[in-house]
Amino acid sequence: MGGSLSSREFNQDTSRAKKAASEGPVFITDRGKPAHVLLSIEDYQRITGGHRKIADALAMPDLADSEFDPPRVNIGLRPADFS
Incomplete structure (x- = not known):
């Protein structure tokens, strides 16, 4: 069920971290305090x-060719009445 690794342990054995993440979240600590969480994609x-947010897509330039199809929103605009 997931676990916790120090930053040093994570850097030294990423395959162990990936295995642990397949069973649950893995908290990566920095100086004893949780700093990151490693999750399986599922x-x-x-x-x-x-759903991926546009900010996530923009933060990942290597995924520039991925599809992004945001849902259409119908705002229902009507003319303003200035009388």
């Missing part, structure tokens, strides 16, 4: 509802 998608 857990990430479950938490986020499977």
Whole structure:
């Protein structure tokens, strides 16, 4: 069930961290305090509802060719009445 690793342990054994993340979140600590969380993609998608936000896509330039199809929003505009 996930676990906790120090930053040093994470850097030295990423495969161990990945295995642990397949069983639950792995907290990566820095100076003894939680600093990051490593999740499996399935857990990430479950938490986020499977929807990637535009800010996430922009923060990942290597995924520039990925599809992004935001949902259409109907605002229902009507003319303003200035009388």
